[in-house]
Amino acid sequence: MSWKSGKGYRLRITGYVGEVFDFRQRVGLELQRGLRKNRERLHPLRSLFWECTLRCNMHCRHCGSDCRVQPEVPDMPAEDFLKAIDSLTPHIDPHKTFIIITGGEALLRNDLEVVGLELYRRGYPWGVVTNGYLLDARRLESLMEAGMHSITVSLDGLQDEHNWLRQHDGSFGKATEAIRLLAAQNEVLWDVVTCVNPHNIGQLAVFKDYLAGLGVRSWRLFSIFPMGRAAHDPDLQLTDKQYCGLLDFIMACRENDSRIHVSYACEGFLGDYEHKVRDHFFYCRSGVEVASIRCNGAISGCTSVRSNMDQGSIYTDDLWNVWQNRFQNMRDRSWAHKGQCKSCKVWRYCEGNGLHLYDDNGELLTCHYHRLTANQQ
Amino acid sequence: MKIKILKLKDWLILSLMGLMGFSSCHSTKELTAPEPEPKPTPKPREEIRLMYGVPTMDYHISGRVKDAKGKPVEGVAINMLERGLNATADTIYGDQDNIRRYLKKNEVRTDSQGRFVVNAQDLPRESVRVLVRDTDGKANGEYKNQLLEVPVDNVDRSKANGMYQGSFIKVMEIELEER
Numbered sequence A: 001m002s003w004k005s006g007k008g009y010r011l012r013i014t015g016y017v018g019e020v021f022d023f024r025q026r027v028g029l030e031l032q033r034g035l036r037k038n039r040e041r042l043h044p045l046r047s048l049f050w051e052c053t054l055r056c057n058m059h060c061r062h063c064g065s066d067c068r069v070q071p072e073v074p075d076m077p078a079e080d081f082l083k084a085i086d087s088l089t090p091h092i093d094p095h096k097t098f099i100i101i102t103g104g105e106a107l108l109r110n111d112l113e114v115v116g117l118e119l120y121r122r123g124y125p126w127g128v129v130t131n132g133y134l135l136d137a138r139r140l141e142s143l144m145e146a147g148m149h150s151i152t153v154s155l156d157g158l159q160d161e162h163n164w165l166r167q168h169d170g171s172f173g174k175a176t177e178a179i180r181l182l183a184a185q186n187e188v189l190w191d192v193v194t195c196v197n198p199h200n201i202g203q204l205a206v207f208k209d210y211l212a213g214l215g216v217r218s219w220r221l222f223s224i225f226p227m228g229r230a231a232h233d234p235d236l237q238l239t240d241k242q243y244c245g246l247l248d249f250i251m252a253c254r255e256n257d258s259r260i261h262v263s264y265a266c267e268g269f270l271g272d273y274e275h276k277v278r279d280h281f282f283y284c285r286s287g288v289e290v291a292s293i294r295c296n297g298a299i300s301g302c303t304s305v306r307s308n309m310d311q312g313s314i315y316t317d318d319l320w321n322v323w324q325n326r327f328q329n330m331r332d333r334s335w336a337h338k339g340q341c342k343s344c345k346v347w348r349y350c351e352g353n354g355l356h357l358y359d360d361n362g363e364l365l366t367c368h369y370h371r372l373t374a375n376q377q
Numbered sequence B: 001m002k003i004k005i006l007k008l009k010d011w012l013i014l015s016l017m018g019l020m021g022f023s024s025c026h027s028t029k030e031l032t033a034p035e036p037e038p039k040p041t042p043k044p045r046e047e048i049r050l051m052y053g054v055p056t057m058d059y060h061i062s063g064r065v066k067d068a069k070g071k072p073v074e075g076v077a078i079n080m081l082e083r084g085l086n087a088t089a090d091t092i093y094g095d096q097d098n099i100r101r102y103l104k105k106n107e108v109r110t111d112s113q114g115r116f117v118v119n120a121q122d123l124p125r126e127s128v129r130v131l132v133r134d135t136d137g138k139a140n141g142e143y144k145n146q147l148l149e150v151p152v153d154n155v156d157r158s159k160a161n162g163m164y165q166g167s168f169i170k171v172m173e174i175e176l177e178e179r
Helices: A023-042 A078-091 A112-122 A137-145 A159-166 A171-183 A201-214 A240-256 A319-325 A368-376 B002-019 B096-106
Strands: A012-014 A020-022 A047-051 A098-102 A126-130 A150-154 A189-196 A218-223 A261-264 A290-293 A298-300 B056-066 B077-080 B115-122 B127-133 B146-151 B164-175
Touching (some): A020 A023, A078 A319, A112 A126, A112 A137, A137 A171, A150 A171, A159 A171, A171 A201, A189 A201, A201 A218, A240 A368, B056 B077, B056 B127, B077 B096, B146 B164
Parallel strands (some): A047 A098, A047 A290, A098 A126, A126 A150, A150 A189, A189 A218, A218 A261, B056 B164
Antiparallel strands (some): A012 A020, A290 A298, B056 B115, B077 B127
């Protein structure tokens, strides 16, 4: 009997949860559940997002899909952020905590290299998420000199589709050039992310070939969750059928195309697609392994989580103390066992989806698993 | 103890998942670029490029602590300090509870012959700071604290490879001044 799903024999088990998984997949899910419970108690801080600015050089259709953009919020002074970092350093191994600098558009900060070098000197690996518009050869060189470990560039389809989503006619050209620069070096880890929507889903295969031609080796695909500007825009939301098609596409790429490693984003329990469209089982790491410092100093889990779940502020609290002693609602999701989750047969593995998908009233806005099962019926 | 048990459980689950062919976290294997040739003679620190990961070096600092008369001093606390700490010989700035815990966790103490050994792993540096503190009151004498800047030179790079930049071995003779 082969362990691998879909090859050789598959021992399928319908357990008390009423869902049909491979035996191997079921064991993996149970182990992941045990790991999650363990990590909730250990809460090792593995990733720290810094929302370094809310300024942006674009006006993307879907932005504010994960935060309310308030450009009147000033950039956090670098020394404030580094002071918060210094409160962590005595308690952790910096080499194991990855600092991810995001925004707005992070490259709008002219002191990014100064901060990056300070992080590097303290032993923290760090990376940047960017739309690529400002990433020319000179800037890439200076970021690398400052010790940048990795970078993610957004590219949301071929020219028309990308520029449509970004609402900026020059953005495709600039992002593509940035990707070419990254492909020409081998010192910094990098990948490309794409927000899949009804305008670009039909061209994913062609787009994949384009990316492979640019030298992209790692590609992550996101669906746009219904927040902010995206909440009521039907042009941005995939149908259930399209969503299943996206996952099928990813699965096929992983099985058949060795040029480029394709993955789905981290969100959502995906039922039978678990561990087939990404390299790990789902679990929401917000507040368990992931924290963030927002532009206004608020401390939270993932930056995509709404501000009503903020745990404190670096201006009034010690960051390490907050990480150690708060985040209870992120480390114990029993409060989310309500509504559509109450009777859900896969609650055990999901525990209420990603926290960024809850509105200000604590209600879950969307369930990936239900989308998939609804489409199968 | 509880933390150790949780970490052991973590390791066991990860091992089992690995045996079954599952990854438990975002894999970065696919992002690994071809490893560059090892650089046995690195460029000056400010020109060191970060490849993938963080460069590390082993630090082995040992020696003997004695007083002005050459007598060994027992019980002296020795720490190799993190770069980010703002410190003088008598003060480390920051949350004092956290600082105390940090120092306690990372310190070694001299034995009856005044000997000590510090083993650490850290970024490659041009120098390291060694904090020497008399923390046992009147026992063994009373001496002034010292914060010593030790140049990192003569690094053994015979085993340097990729991120690992070699080892620094230093033997020190530290003379304490009475308060």
